[in-house]
Amino acid sequence: MKDYELIVVGGGPAGLAAAAGAWEAGLRKILIVERDVELGGILNQCIHNGFGLHYFKEELTGPEYAGRFIKRLAGTDIEVLSDTMVLDVTEGPAVLVSGRECGCRLIQADSVVLAMGCRERTRGAISIPGSRPAGIFTAGTAQRYINIEGYMVGSRVVILGSGDIGLIMARRLTLEGAKVLACVEVMPHPGGLSRNIAQCLNDFNIPLYLSHTVTDIIGKDRVEKVIVSQVDERRRPIPGTEMEFECDTLLLSVGLIPENELSRRAGIEIDPRTNGPVVYGSMETSMPGVFACGNVVHVHDLVDNVSDEGERAGRSAAEYVLGGDKDAAPDGKAVSLKNGEGVTYTVPQHIYPSAGAADVYFRVAHTFDKSVIRVLDDGEEVLSFRRARMAPGEMEKITIPADKAAALKGTVTVLAQEA
């Protein structure tokens, strides 16, 4: 007898939805392990609204969104171990935890859902030249300082990267009285959602410099100024285009990386395109009984999709535990999905044709106007979907209907083309 039927690693939106999904699908011994003191994950520091439009059909703040799920769990016997870190996930499966209250121990389970989320790329990841003074923050760290700790990080700010957290922070800092001088994006298109460009930059007259990057940071103790240069189509700075911004703070919103140190150490197969575990339609990973969902699998832009994915992982874990068919090799009858032209990855990477309709998530490589998404089975087109507009900053989803899924035989390719 294992300690639990399911252990969920991480109590953010993905983990909360997974636990709820598993409970509603019949599991009764569920444990959530959360490293922070509170459940909710990064939602707790996202005090702006705009969450839940799809899932709850209303606009909530991050803490409110998390609150809905926490309330949903309150009516269950799901256990929570907070302020506790999972140090290792091992075969069995089992998790090794460490925390102030629970000490160091190994907990056995019939199944595990990985929901560790993601972390921000840092200055080092993009090797920004210059000095190393105080005043350089990733956008999420600045968000934590401002919204959780209650401290301002600076008064004249340049933001590098137009990811959603950076955009949200441009507005937040402005509302707190700081002057946001510029948002600088190396790509020719914004990294975040269009609605955030409109509501967080345009509404506050904050200039967005596309195809630009920070090429120097100057300052001995604290940031004094940053140099911004235009880049060419290969993202190399163009000499002579330098602009100087006097500022005390540089915020970095230059991408998120799924946090898979546990998965890698456990030997779970990782997709280099997503930096997340390779998953089946059920969200099962390459390790039997271990599922994954949310930003640990691929970086989402809407928490609503994270919740859907989390519930799916939780339900699948319940089926796995209650179905008793634990020896069924998951990859026996699966087909593989590949990204074709214009598409950078797909999740899931494998689906079972027999498992019914299949939702497939992906991102496009560049902006598309009127376009078509094609699904090929060994080169033969089986489905196509029209789109008015697509952008890398907005995750796309298609659904392969059950009858079409059942007929899939070879390698399935998803590609995007201008119509």
Place this chain on the structure above:
Amino acid sequence: MYDVAIIGCGVIGAATAYQLSRYDLKIAVFEANNDVAAATTKANSAIIHAGYDPVPGTLTAKLNVEGNAMTEEICAKLSVPYKKVGSLVLSFEPENDAMLEELLRRAKANGVPHAAILTRDEALAIEPNLNPEIRGALYTPDSGIICPWEYALAMAETAVRNGTELFLSCPVTGLAPEDSGYVITTPKGTYRAKYVINAAGVHADDVHALLEEPDFRITPRRGQYYLLDKSEGGVVKHTIFQCPTKMGKGILVSPTVHGNLIVGPDAEDLTDKADVSVTAAGLVMLGNMARLSVPTLTTRNNIRNFAGLRAESDSEDFIIRESENFPGFFDLAGIRSPGLTASPAIGRYTVGLLEKAGAKLTEKKDFIDHRERIVFRDLPFAEQQKLVEKDPRYGRIICRCETITEGEILDTFKTPIPPVSINGVKRRCNAGMGRCQGGFCSPRVHAIIARELGIPMEQVLMEDEGTFIVQGETK
């Protein structure tokens, strides 16, 4: 009145204080920064060199080989991360082969215990990711990797534990001889010492100039680095050096004691003794040069770039001597590479110089020559469990990337030289030095510092004075 005043607490000042604190002497160390090991010592290749490089007969050669031999024991006693991983110097061109022969000759002349020239195949057999086009390599098992700032910190802490007084944020602004020694002026007050040791690194000429125009000049020679994620830490197992080629002087690729991979340094002579910025051109060059040794190396998983300044002098050798015009004043200057390796030997050699100058050296009976530090993640599971049972704060992970617990962070405040900044905490227990670079843990460490030092959040520093992080409360 102190017996000895040491100016500068980088690894040279720290090692000298450590060696001197064995004796019944009243010692003061003056450090301009708010922490020890805060300049050259924290930003270098972190290599313990075997000693095949320096020209035989020089003080550099002697102290390199002696220092190398002393490292292992000191690190064991003082809990400093150190690994004898060995090194390879690669030959790429026919002219390089003669260079390897010359290095082998020097190794023998300098007394390096083991060194041999490997064929291409032998080198590739022990280091499969090397460029298959290498011609051969000089191999020595005697070189190692170390945590340089913890090395200096451990020696400084031990000196303090044995009675040495350390003055931080205390630059020496004046030096004047008097009958029985020297008067030392600092912003914190005036002090007197019989002997003064100048271990001021890139500022050694400036410190000497407080007494007289020095006959040497220190040029800050900047070296830039990549520090790659632990995912790349196993790309090579040895420290890989290059013979100079048409492409440049050569850079190294090495594992670090923390499990990362370090790539660097370039060499650029500057005039500004505080300029440790990195440049786009410098970094591109490092990547290209590193791929000459390891063609598959990618800097995509870089976690941090940094630069350090070597104290390059106009002398070929280390400048370690008593001043002719000012007896009792000693320069430890121009300590370029392999200064980190030589540091304990320099300390010991300086003890000898003081003795020759007439200092009375009586060994302490109760000298404390050990230092312990709890490293949660390195403990076996059963011991981790026991530790957390005893003190639950060791169960609470604050830095996720490096698995550093609240207990370990709190321990740093109980050491003889407690931290005063976020980077000070990082240097003492590694919190924040992982792949997220403090993104998650720095607000938590920040709050712990405020609490432990009893200061408001706004006054907590990232590094030295002026490096404030937050500006006041939100609306």
